[in-house]
Amino acid sequence: MGEHKNPYPGENNTGHFWDDESDVRELNNRPPRWYMWALYIGTISIVIYALYFPTIPWFGEHNKGSANWTAITEMEESVQQLEDYRETKFADKEKAIADSSLEEIVLNDDLREYAVKTAKVLFGDNCAACHGAGGQGNDGFPVLADDDWVFGGTLAQINTTITHGKKGNMPGKGMLGNLTDPEMEKLTDYVMGLSQGKKDPAGQVLYMKGMCMACHGPTGKPTAPTAANLTDGIWRFKADDQRASVLRTIKHGVNKFGDANTQNAEMPAFGQSGVINATQLKKLVVYVHQLGGGVKVIPPTPAEFLPVEAKGGSFDAIIAAAEANYKKALDVNMAWRDTGKMIKEAKKTKDVALAKAANKQAVNALAQAAVADIASPRF
Ligand code: HEC
Ligand code: HEC
Structure with missing residues (x-):
């Protein structure tokens, strides 16, 4: 190339030619202005970025940056936002869980579902490592999803196990x-x-x-x-x-x-560990109970089926109870016509035995109505 004569002597080229026609050649122009601006701005941005964010390795970790930003604090803030949102959105339900007994939660479709849903994450965070994701157990750790309990499967027993731990x-x-x-x-x-x-x-x-x-x-x-x-x-x-x-x-x-x-077997005491709060613990008890093996919760007898007790053994007390129970039995469509007749007769004759018999019949009717009502499946 050196022996070539420069065919464009007036031009600002470097004398480098890459083809025989000398069409492809290297010029020695200044870069365009926009390019230089981009370069300067880019360089300044790097410096600002490096000072603002953690960038520089710094004695075993990194510098903090003037923004004090880390991916972890950002994640934590997002989680906090989500929790705040949940707290306001589900405040009523959270309060209801906190205020209800375990039995009440299980017997209430709405609360039970909410408890189970929200406990899933808690279970994943706190229990799954030992008991498996669905409570299916691991070698050395009991299955929670069956009805084979070492420490019992009633709500109270499950609560005791999780609260106080077991060994x-x-x-x-x-x-x-x-x-x-x-x-x-x-x-x-x-x-x-x-x-x-x-x-x-x-x-x-x-x-x-x-x-x-x-x-x-x-x-x-x-x-x-x-x-x-x-x-x-x-x-x-x-x-x-x-x-x-x-x-x-x-x-x-x-x-x-x-x-x-x-054989090592130790279930940690979550009620004392402070890892979960009382409401979360309740949700977990309900969750484990509902995994499939929980002992059925028998709903309390509703008030309309509860018999009135006679206030003493006098005729007046017994007949008053008989009348009250007969009325209740009528209200739940389970009264026997006989009872009404017996009450009328007893009132006429002041017959204590007859009044007692009438009361017994009414009480039996109420009990029968309660069974019929509970027999329609709950849990
Ligand atoms: C470090 C492992 C570990 C963790 C974490 C753990 N458990 Fe356990 N869990 C055990 C062991 C071990 C037993 C059995 C203890 C024994 O047999 O003495 C057990 C027993 C139980 C039982 C009794 C089972 C039965 O058959 O009576 C229940 C219920 C239970 N765990 C629920 C939970 C819940 C809910 C969590 C999360 C909040 C949890 N466990 C977290 C290890 C663990
Ligand atoms: C003081 C009470 C006690 C006595 C006595 C006892 N066991 Fe146990 N056994 C336990 C407990 C508690 C467990 C484990 C339950 C748990 O923590 O999960 C267990 C577990 C077992 C297991 C493991 C079962 C399994 O599902 O893996 C076997 C097998 C067993 N025992 C057999 C025996 C035999 C045989 C005897 C008599 C020589 C005996 N045990 C005496 C309390 C006892």
Whole structure:
């Protein structure tokens, strides 16, 4: 290129030509003004940005920036906004949950649904790590979605478990620690057999020797919520090798102090932890109850079916009660015509026995009406 003569000597070119016709060549013009402005503004923006936002690595973390902005505080602010919105939008329901008993919440369609819906997130945040996303359980952590409860499935029992936590205790080697290794092998087979409905008298003897019935009941089915049910094939300490897990439990117990091989089982006390508040706890109790295994809540008998008590044993008191109950029975369409006649007759003759009989009939009618009403399905 150097030997070429510059065909455009007056032009502001650099003398570089890239084709034979010398059409493609490098000029030495100043960049356009708009380009330079963009460059200057861009450079200044970088400096402002770098000072405003956290940009510069700074002794193991980063500088804070004059805006003090972080992605986390922004996220937290958004969450707070959402919570404020929820708080105003659902203030009535939140208050109703706070003011209602667990039974009242479960018996009220609206509140129950709201509690379950809002508890889903709470369960995901606080419980799912151990109990599985839908309460389906994990190895070593009980299923909450069935009706096989270690500590009971009434609202009150679930509430106790979640509020105060639970730590089941079972001694190793039997209640007195007197079972030998071969005996525990045999006992393991016995326990495995229990869940398949097998009965083995020799195993039963060892079951007695280990005093297992003290907690697991005489048949392996605890009568109180004290220990795992051994007869239903639902394993609290589920394992790929279930027999090995049962043997381990029998040998090393549950939460047995100082035994490294013991089955660990500790449900944290959420009522005391401060992680969730009282309303959230209520929602979680209802949520767990509604996962499928909760013991049915029987609605209280509505006032219209509750009989009036006689105020004393005098004729006047009894006949007054009979009349009041007869009227109530009429109101719920369950009165017997006889009762009316009996009351009339008793009033004429002042017959205490007849008044009592009339009252009894009216009370029975009320009870029958209540059953008929409750029989239409609730929960
Ligand atoms: C760190 C793990 C862990 C977390 C988190 C946890 N649990 Fe538990 N939970 C357990 C263990 C272990 C048991 C069984 C305790 C035992 O057997 O002694 C249990 C037992 C229970 C039971 C009793 C089950 C029965 O059969 O009677 C309920 C109900 C329960 N948990 C609900 C919850 C709820 C609701 C949450 C969230 C607020 C929660 N758990 C969080 C570990 C956990
Ligand atoms: C002091 C009470 C107590 C005694 C005595 C006791 N257990 Fe237990 N057992 C428990 C408790 C509590 C659990 C675990 C329940 C929980 O915390 O989830 C348990 C759990 C088990 C399990 C695990 C069941 C499963 O579903 O994985 C087996 C098996 C078992 N026990 C067998 C026995 C045998 C056999 C004996 C007699 C040698 C015995 N237990 C004596 C309280 C007891």
